[in-house]
Amino acid sequence: MATTTAGPGRMPRQIAYIIGNEACERFSFYGMRNILVPFLISSVLLAYLPEGAQRDGAAKDIFHSFVIGVYFFPLLGGWLSDRFFGKYNTILWFSLVYCAGHACLALFESHAGGFYTGLFLIALGSGGIKPLVVSFCGDQFDRSNKDKARVVFDAFYWIINFGSFFASLLAPLFLRHWGPAVAFGIPGVLMFIATVVFWLGRRRYVNVPPSGDDPHGFLEVVKTALRTRRPGQGRPGYAVAMAGLAAAAALLGLWALSLAGLVPWWPDFGFVISACLALGAVIALGGWGASLQLERARGAHPDAAVDGVRAVLRILIVFALVTPFWSLFDQKASTWIIQGREMTIPHGAAWWPSWLVQDAAQMQALNPLLVMLLIPFNNLVLYPALRRLGWEPTALRRMGWGIAISGVSWIVAGALQLWLDGGAPVSLAWQALPYLMLTFGEVLVSATALEFAYSQAPHAMKGVIMAFWYLTSTFGSLWVLLTNFGVRNEAVLGRIAGTGLSENAFLMFFFAGFAFAAALAFAAYARRYPMQDNYRAA
Helix, strand or coil: CCCCCCCCCCCCCCHHHHHHHHHHHHHHHHHHHCCHHHHHHHCHHHCCCCCCHHHHHHHHHHHHHHHHHHHHCHHHHHHHHHHHHHHHHHHHHHHHHHHHHHHHHHHCCCCHHHHHHHHHHHHHHHHHHCCCHHHHHHHCCCCCCHHHHHHHHHHHHHHHHHHHHHHHHHHHHHHHHHCHHHHHHHHHHHHHHHHHHHHHCCCCCCCCCCCCCCCCCHHHHHHHHHHCCCCCCCCHHHHHHHHHHHHHHHHHHHHHHHHCCCCCCCCCCCHHHHHHHHHHHHHHHHHHHHHHHHHHHECCECHHHHHHHHHHHHHHHHHHHHHHHHHHHHHHHCHHHHHHCCCECCCCCCCCCCCCCCCHHHHHHHHHHHHHHHHHHHHHHHHHHHHHCCCCCCHHHHHHHHHHHHHHHHHHHHHHHHHHHCCCCCEHHHHHHHHHHHHHHHHHHHHHHHHHHHHHCCHHHHHHHHHHHHHHHHHHHHHHHHHHHHCCCHHHHHHHHHCCCCHHHHHHHHHHHHHHHHHHHHHHHHCCCCCCCCCCCC
């Protein structure tokens, strides 16, 4: 494979292949993702459950388990790319896995084993390429044409939302009018086209070889800090980290034993919840332990590497406080669709586009559309106005307010649910209000968090930060699964009934409170966070 560069100051020609790939891939992903819950509710795969809350709950569990996988497998894709295969080969091979997953969904709509295998393959393929495509795009630039890179990254973000908008708008129509084989098959065709387009540029790409082992990388510094002994001092950090590993092993062991029926007293969390809790124990206690002994790594590693690990550990606390936001945001494709199916579509209204919007799942198209509108509004109108009033919208302030505003959106959704529970017909158009507020929160949190993490992490740690950022969505869906599991017993359902609220309304207000609590904790931590400036010197 040839390694090429663009002429001085010119846009690399191979960028067109990467942008084309991204457009098709995003349509394929959001096309299948946004019809997954409505398909499952009406499919024979869940026909063993009675219609209503049980089937809705099972569909939500499957959806959020899938999301957990999508945002966990970037760890695998990034590791394989950096250590062994390079970005191009890793993207291409995971894309083929991705295509196989789509084929399984289209072919096995009535076969549980085949369909769930397809979901696993899509999570593996989509997650595997997720951390690589944008950085592979950046590899195509050098100092002579770096001014063109910003244009391309803006185009990347626009393409993501463009693909998401049309996928969210059209995929529910495909499902409604032509059935699941076509509705899942069309995204599969788009993913195959995405893979072919990416392959066509193979002779033009700049390929940065895999870096291999970094003796001063994040994990190496952490291991040195935990293992180093000092005369007359104990190793409290090592003890804490080992406690994390022990807790992870215990969680997985108890899951296996409960599966075999040997510990009937242990909750039947299932593998996904157990594995995520184990991962959380390792990250939380391992990070805490490393922070207690991090100074012991100095001398064995450069000061810059040790300071970089310290910066990452601080950022991890910020990321942990963001995870409740994702538990609210990703439910727009599960809980909010289920709510929308109870609403009345105002076909008789002259202002409603009945020729196009015919299904509650299509309301998700509002999210990418609003993103494309809100980002320029914030940058050109809102933020300058706030600065004129003497209030600087720093990254941490924006993120904290974004979490809180997402909570408000769920208060509105809960109010709509109360309206529905009262027996009154509720227009689907009312869902536009919580969608607007949730998307405003997304813009404040998601776009800002990447800017914040980039500025706080040294260059050598930016890849580690991206891996941890994707895990925030994994843990966001974990909170959803844990909450759904928690309400599935008679005692909890009885207490919910005692409040006078339906289960759906209660959970909506619960998640709103969850977001408000996270926003308060975020604000408290942000007040004492030591801001850094790790942008590259001009």
